[in-house]
Amino acid sequence: MKISRILTTMEYGPAPEDDKPVRSWLTERQGRLGLFIGGQWRRPAGAEEIASVNPATGETLAHIVQARPEDVDDAVAAAREAAPGWAALPGHVRARYLYALARQVQKHARFLAVLETLDNGKPIRETRDIDIPLAARHFYHHAGWAQLFETEFAGFRPVGVVGQIIPWNFPLLMLAWKIAPALAAGNTVVLKPAELTSLTALAFAELCQEVGLPPGVVNIVTGDGRAGELIVDHPGIDKVAFTGSTAVGRIIRERTAGSGKRLSLELGGKSPFIVFDDADLDSAVEGVVDSIWFNQGQVCCAGSRLLVQESIEDAFIAKLKARMETLRVGDPLDKAVDIGAIVSPVQLARIEQLVQQGQQEGAALWQPSWSRPEKGYFYPPTLLTGVAPSATVAQEEIFGPVLVAMSFRTPAEAVALANNTVYGLAASIWTENVNLALDMAAKIEAGVVWINCTNVFDAAAGFGGYKESGFGREGGREGMWEYVKPAWDDLPQERASSPAKAAGEPAGTTPERAAGIPPIDRTPKMYIGGRQVRPDAPYSRHIAGAAGRPLGEVGEGNRKDIRNAVEAARKAAGWRTASGHQRAQVLYYVGENLAARRNEFAERLRAMTGCALEAALKEVDKAVERWFSYGAWADKYDGMVHHTLARHMTLAVPEPVGVIGIACPDDCPLLGFVSLVAPAVAMGNSVVAIPSERHPLAATDLYQVFDTSDVPPGVVNIVTGARDPLAQVLALHDGVDAVWYFGSREGSRMVEQASAGNMKRTWVNYGRNRDWFSRDQGEGREFLREATHIKNIWIPYGA
């Protein structure tokens, strides 16, 4: 084109990034890439191959291998073999390796950026300025955690061999998010990249070779979901870390249930982007661009639901449409392109289908006047207005450059709309009013809240979801917990839960009985909403005391009792917002009133278990102490302010999980109950507890203690009966946010499997007993971490 002609149009013209170095890298490998196992490259003869396609052109870039079962076996074996040596290295030595990896990623940044863009279709501007620098940053940050591991994670050790499965939307960045913390903590990994985008992971494997990483510490196996299944099911894996869709996350939860494998899941989202009338509207428009038109909208935390205050809706939508006109869709290698190609034809078809469905359900479609490229898998930025919360496109994750818009009238309505989703990954809030911003941040159920910004990431902050967006965090100190376990936690998995029956003198002889007068019947009911209520179905179960003699009865709880208890627990929301000090007062008071009835509770324990009086008194005293411990913790389990970006306050706030169902152990019927219920309520949760099935009476005796200790109604609810059937109802209940189960191995499996319905968090014992009297095992931060999840609130500031 002639210069004089350009001077009349002032077009930008093409500005392609050179891809020759990447092309020659692929050519040197004959376009055939292998598996990286035990530090060696493997390309099995006759192995099934998968074409890795450039979505911008449809061209095949290379062929990767579909890993076979024996390949995954070998990879896991290599990781297992490498694990003890890697874990035994001083933190400083692991830090040197991670630092070397960070440097290596940085030194080859442009190569990795171009390779990523070719393979994934995302614009070079993003891979160059965002993906690759963040990946390097992640290795730098975690080199630091390796360096500090012995002091900052004293008393903890690595989990072991970690199976990691990552998605196609941020291939190298997700690899960094997975591998860096795992290695820092001393784990070894078997990682499977998405079959659509495996090339940068394989290039990374070469970087591992270049820095001399010990063989087997990082293993990369490629292939589709079948390879993923092999990893998930593999008995040699100690933990599975997955990022991807909620549907697949649910399958992984079900398949790993009962295996004892630790699990962290970073799943889907339908994140709200909320604009108030006092926001900087032009900046908020740019926020939308960075939110839903970043990476073609293929972002789990994309702000895909625009909620605009009704008074500014028209003005804002007009600004947004004008901005959409200036977005540039096209060749992802072009340095002046904003939106690249959709990763695959399947994904493109899904976007088209959902947009069509949105229109059929009444949404108005708006797209810029220019057309998208013909070749390759492109989709224009799209705005759907007039979308009702009930519309499919308002509820389902589209995972494309499609924004759905709706309006709200008040902050309360914005919160209600924002939380009206099964997901809870992220939220973006735009207002210049600090009161409003922080109020919204507190009320929105999401793991990441960005105030006047969006899609801001840093390795020093945790990232992860609430609700069906998964559990576990990646990044920062909170992310490291996913890759460690307590040093004492080496109990064999097989050990069954059968507390030894304590032989002791028979108890339960009352003065009345001695005098031949019948005792007054004292059968506890359910404790729901602060009241003692009869079981839904009036059945009772006999409770045997020591030596098997009848001791009394409790109500036989059923699913409706659980339902009622969960309703009551959900209504106790005021407890959640009470100050730590207020909650502490109640917990201390419970301890005080329990202490006042020390002998009575000890007698009850003796009668139930037949233990010696001394042992019973010891258990009561420990239970009192535990209430005090959590009274103490209630105002001390603080969050942090992470060191992320300059002039960004990044608050990591521990929030209560919500309603926690707790199935209590049979050993230590009082102390076990208290050890679990106290930390849960100390952190602001409400609980539905199933006391020890065998010895429930110590827990039911607590009704009166709670009643006299100002415990608000609904904070503690107790349903007696058969542990596992009741725990299953809790695990299946979509209104329960977490289930803790301390029972049998089979029951643990059942709870984990049933929890997949709403992807609630679980904490189970796989039939192993802990020492409830021990300070390490019976109380402390482990319990508090289970009782909370971290919300990271990003607050950029500047006058």
Next chain:
Amino acid sequence: MQPVVRPSSPSDDSARNGSAPRGSMGPAPGENPAGAAGSFGRRFSIEPGARPDNPGVPLDLDWVKAVRVNRSAVERRAATLPARRTVKKQWQVAWLLRAVQVLDLTTLSGDDTPGRVRRLCAKARQPVRPDLLASLGVAGLPLRVAAVCTWHELVPAAVEALRDSGIPVAAVSAGFPAGLSPLAQRVAEIRASLAAGADEIDIVISRRHVLTGDWRALYDEVRAFKEACGQAHLKAIIAAGELGTLANVARASLVCMMAGADFVKTSTGKEAVNATLPVGLVMVRAMRDYMERTGHRVGFKPAGGIRQAKDALAWMFLMKEELGVPWLGPGLFRLGASGLLNDIERQLEHCATGRYSAAHRHPMV
């Protein structure tokens, strides 16, 4: 204030309530004709050679007070904008030539003399070596800068030196750069500059009115300057570096436009901080807001500290992205600079020869 002109929707919504456009008539990947025209280009049907048409509107304090600017978000956009756009090869040449065409070639030193101004004017007439233009294939291009900008006292020398060139002379009048001389004298200075032959007047506002929130006083002051200017174009320098906050930058820009400024300009070049992209972004957004609500066009002039060709391109990307192509022409956009031209010449020579150039190869001012 109610909008005087309701901008029409960028296009007829019903026209594309169908499936996504997928045309074989579409542009090549990476090209975007709509972006080239710019949203305001279409909304207001602005010709590429358009000039300001701002008679001003009554002061609207509610509007001024409703301004919200989030500094961090503005800085984020300003930081990523130059990274999102680039021009290469002949497009780079064209954009650099355009940068020359929108240049307000400026000398505002205390030691300026008529001789110095004459040298500047000679450069203004022939800003790039003719052999260089020829080797770039644009030998016939009538290339000259947009204006020459100097002190009131040196206007006669500039007018004389630029006679028959068609290049306007801009005078910094009204107590430049502090704007703290008596208002009557500042108004008189504008009249004197016009009488001396200046075609455009660059005034500087009273920062104290902004810092004390006396928007009425600021409005009246700029209004008085506007009246003194008559038909000559008034460029209002807000001296952004001395306004304290970006919100004040937006408010001051708005009030100047309400008072009838034809251009808003970032800086005198004498503040500690001069033209920065975040300041520019805030000002062009205020301009867009003003134009959307009143229908009146205003021009923009960043000045001070713009020394490199790539800085000039960043400002031009900002204009095209936020306002559209008409704001890349000298009618609505000026770059106030002096040393910048030499760097542009060096880049142009690099485009022509493939060799990195040196300053001494290009005629100095």
